[in-house]
Amino acid sequence: MEIVWERGEVTTNEVRRVLLRTRKVARNTVRTLLERMEEKGWLTHTAEGRTFLYKAARLRNDTIGQKVRDIVETLCGGSPEALVTALLDYRGLRADELKRIRLLLDRARAGKRPKEDS
Numbered sequence: 001m002e003i004v005w006e007r008g009e010v011t012t013n014e015v016r017r018v019l020l021r022t023r024k025v026a027r028n029t030v031r032t033l034l035e036r037m038e039e040k041g042w043l044t045h046t047a048e049g050r051t052f053l054y055k056a057a058r059l060r061n062d063t064i065g066q067k068v069r070d071i072v073e074t075l076c077g078g079s080p081e082a083l084v085t086a087l088l089d090y091r092g093l094r095a096d097e098l099k100r101i102r103l104l105l106d107r108a109r110a111g112k113r114p115k116e117d118s
Helices: 002-007 012-019 027-039 060-074 080-090 095-109
Strands: 043-048 051-056
Touching (some): 002 012, 002 051, 012 027, 012 051, 027 043, 027 051
């Protein structure tokens, strides 16, 4: 999804070229993955001749927000605190990430919505 969100619209070959930078992957594997993501509602496609152009069915922030809600409800017993604790305990945060998160928390406390670029 990151590749699709970053590029807006992609072909199977474009996704494969990006993935080949870090691992071997067959074209058919990428095509199958894109088809499955479309079946699940993550992607849509249009056809240009025999080439399918895939794009995200949902905005990145909307998708992340829904997934976070799902994680909080299903894995964290409805506790956002449990999610943050797990993040800190198992991944940790860099100083710049902590600074941005602190700013978001301060804005939330003041009742302001976060900016899209934050």
